[in-house]
Amino acid sequence: MPRILNKAGDEALPVCARCLSAGRFCDRSSRPLRMRPHGENRRITTSNLPSPADPRGALSSGDNARLYQHYITTIAPWYDLSDESAIFSTELPRLALDSPLLFSAILALSAMQTSNTISPSTKAVAEFYHSHCVRLLIAFDSNADFAQREITLAAACLLRTYEIQDEETDPIRHLQGAFSLASSYLPGTHETEYPILAAGFWNYLREDITHGLFEHRPLKMDVSTLSPPKESPADQTWLNAVSLILGQILSCYMHQSPRGPVWRRLRHSDAVPGQHFPSVWMLRDCHAAVRHYDLVSLYLLGDVATTTDFEDVLALEPAGPGSEDDFLEWCALEIVGIAFTSGSHAVIVNAFGPIAFCSRSSRSAAAQQELVRLLNPCAKTIGWPIQRMITNLALFYQSRYLATIINNKRPLNGPHVIRPSQTEQLSGQLSPRNFEAAVRHIHRDGLVVVEDVAPLADLDHLNTKMVQDARNLQARGENGPFNYSLGNLQLDAPPVAEYFSNSIFTNPVASQITSHVLGPRPKWTFCSANAATPPLPGGTPQRQPVHSDADFAHPSHPFALVVNIPLVTMTPENGSTELWLGTHARGVEAQEGAHGERASGRIKQALLDERAKVRGPCQPTVKKGSIVLRDLRLWHAGMPNKSEEVRIMLAMIHFAPWYRNRMRMEFGEDVKPLLQERGPENVEAVVDWVTRDEVVGRYLDRGFGNMCDFDQEL
Numbered sequence: 001m002p003r004i005l006n007k008a009g010d011e012a013l014p015v016c017a018r019c020l021s022a023g024r025f026c027d028r029s030s031r032p033l034r035m036r037p038h039g040e041n042r043r044i045t046t047s048n049l050p051s052p053a054d055p056r057g058a059l060s061s062g063d064n065a066r067l068y069q070h071y072i073t074t075i076a077p078w079y080d081l082s083d084e085s086a087i088f089s090t091e092l093p094r095l096a097l098d099s100p101l102l103f104s105a106i107l108a109l110s111a112m113q114t115s116n117t118i119s120p121s122t123k124a125v126a127e128f129y130h131s132h133c134v135r136l137l138i139a140f141d142s143n144a145d146f147a148q149r150e151i152t153l154a155a156a157c158l159l160r161t162y163e164i165q166d167e168e169t170d171p172i173r174h175l176q177g178a179f180s181l182a183s184s185y186l187p188g189t190h191e192t193e194y195p196i197l198a199a200g201f202w203n204y205l206r207e208d209i210t211h212g213l214f215e216h217r218p219l220k221m222d223v224s225t226l227s228p229p230k231e232s233p234a235d236q237t238w239l240n241a242v243s244l245i246l247g248q249i250l251s252c253y254m255h256q257s258p259r260g261p262v263w264r265r266l267r268h269s270d271a272v273p274g275q276h277f278p279s280v281w282m283l284r285d286c287h288a289a290v291r292h293y294d295l296v297s298l299y300l301l302g303d304v305a306t307t308t309d310f311e312d313v314l315a316l317e318p319a320g321p322g323s324e325d326d327f328l329e330w331c332a333l334e335i336v337g338i339a340f341t342s343g344s345h346a347v348i349v350n351a352f353g354p355i356a357f358c359s360r361s362s363r364s365a366a367a368q369q370e371l372v373r374l375l376n377p378c379a380k381t382i383g384w385p386i387q388r389m390i391t392n393l394a395l396f397y398q399s400r401y402l403a404t405i406i407n408n409k410r411p412l413n414g415p416h417v418i419r420p421s422q423t424e425q426l427s428g429q430l431s432p433r434n435f436e437a438a439v440r441h442i443h444r445d446g447l448v449v450v451e452d453v454a455p456l457a458d459l460d461h462l463n464t465k466m467v468q469d470a471r472n473l474q475a476r477g478e479n480g481p482f483n484y485s486l487g488n489l490q491l492d493a494p495p496v497a498e499y500f501s502n503s504i505f506t507n508p509v510a511s512q513i514t515s516h517v518l519g520p521r522p523k524w525t526f527c528s529a530n531a532a533t534p535p536l537p538g539g540t541p542q543r544q545p546v547h548s549d550a551d552f553a554h555p556s557h558p559f560a561l562v563v564n565i566p567l568v569t570m571t572p573e574n575g576s577t578e579l580w581l582g583t584h585a586r587g588v589e590a591q592e593g594a595h596g597e598r599a600s601g602r603i604k605q606a607l608l609d610e611r612a613k614v615r616g617p618c619q620p621t622v623k624k625g626s627i628v629l630r631d632l633r634l635w636h637a638g639m640p641n642k643s644e645e646v647r648i649m650l651a652m653i654h655f656a657p658w659y660r661n662r663m664r665m666e667f668g669e670d671v672k673p674l675l676q677e678r679g680p681e682n683v684e685a686v687v688d689w690v691t692r693d694e695v696v697g698r699y700l701d702r703g704f705g706n707m708c709d710f711d712q713e714l
Helices: 017-022 062-082 087-096 100-117 120-138 146-165 178-182 195-215 235-254 261-274 285-304 307-316 324-342 345-361 365-375 386-408 422-427 432-445 456-474 508-517 605-612 669-676 692-701
Strands: 447-450 485-491 523-532 560-566 578-580 627-631 635-637 647-655 665-668 687-690
Touching: 062 087, 062 100, 062 120, 062 146, 062 195, 062 235, 062 285, 062 345, 087 100, 087 146, 087 195, 100 120, 100 146, 120 146, 146 195, 195 235, 195 345, 235 285, 285 307, 285 324, 285 345, 307 324, 324 345, 324 365, 345 365, 345 386, 365 386, 432 447, 432 508, 432 627, 447 508, 456 485, 456 523, 456 647, 456 692, 508 560, 508 627, 508 647, 523 665, 665 669, 665 692, 669 687
Parallel strands: 665 687
Antiparallel strands: 447 627, 485 523, 523 647, 560 627, 560 647, 578 635
């Protein structure tokens, strides 16, 4: 039809009114073409879908061909995670051309995954071919030969994933008989002759593990008598070996038989794979899956271990934290990190079970929120019914929090942790929202932690020197500058240029917070550190009594903030400080011991007992690179270092500009240019400048902490 300018005809047939009035010829002898954007949803009816009885003929349909290709390129790699030959990507599509059951299973799963991700209209296709699968499975002859059994097992693996993606409450309820097919395989016996049976077995086992972790139940498959394959050098074989070991551990765990000879037998097998992987093994998807199952195995062992047994678990994973709760959380975080760092759908799908089970041990609210953020897109990118997992985890986190309040009649004890964005880290300034949170928690709890704001390289450089100094001071014994106990030493950082970094000592985030809590340009008059040292041979670890550093009559409102910066990650194992959050409003009436004594500022035991009923102490893990801002009045205690390494924590005190503290710091003259480089001052550094030789000769001869005068002039 001709067009004049931008005006359309009325499309009347056989000749439109515009052409008739203009005397033009209007050729409408055939039905006009209508352009349809590619990918536009179309309503699909099952009446015109090709029957799977002739798979080759059914592929003449363009829609079916696209679904078939989608299976090969997108879905099949999920199943080839542990198969070097990639049977599900290569051999199965070929065999399906002569197997209506396998062909229907491929199309049903591909259509369901497509329906969940990009085209909801393909749900009808999925249901059509799934119904054919069910009818063919019902008619399956249990006496069929191995070739037919392995094809049926492969189809059952695909259909199991179909029913998971269809959000079935019990995705295996239609496939109970498939367990007998899987049991036809013995690891190490059929790989060459019946490779599809072997691939189907390992996939079925991994699916059984995934569902077991989702539903907190033992495996449906009986793998108790099977031995892991060991003869193949392929990396994928390690995934199969660890899968079998995890399946055995999971069944023992769910049947509540966690100790005795069963665990001891599994422990040795479990240790084998972990000894063969260098740090680069996650370059391959199968390596990531091996590590996932290794971590779940360790998680299950650690969750039921006694104190003695837990030492055996740690021996299998020396990199793990030393306490049980920290170890379980570490496993959970490792699993999530490996999965989403890989970016591989095959790895992520295989990780859903481990994530659903182990992430219950994640205690950080920020980590829980980040997990939800990572999981949510999987509903569209992978087509997995992820909302169910998120809901279950959210309910678990909520019930655990409520149980803590109900059982203990107090809120959770840990400090608030702020995790700045990359922009905040680079600018050295917190956003208004994080800034508000920091100020609020200092007033409420007397302490706040800000992560990732101190450069790790600067911390490492300083730590090397200060550990040497701490060892030298520890050797002085009773003549050393210890605080309350010989394991807690007072020492200064070397006050010379090569060890002075503005990123540490005049950290901009720290001064941003202190200058708004205390007033503009607070005074920096104290710069020191404490070292928690492992006991010398023959000694015993000791803790400090709970005390306050404000062991004198002081104002009832904030007047001094301690900026603590750990040079390594602080944990209960290496002596992180015990904190009694919310106690910073108490005065000297709560204390025992005169100012200047080694044990001054001790809190009366009766008051500790009373406070514990409301909000007891905590001993948090503080990540390296963090700063801790603490009200000087807060009750706390140095704890014993049970590790083999010295733990150093810097302590700088910022006093309110109106507070008339008499102390002065002593730095080498070569530090002055570095302080001047930091630009506009948020903090006033009160310093006596001396020669380098003078300060190097005496900086380790300071007194113990309680000799310092934190009071003010009248």
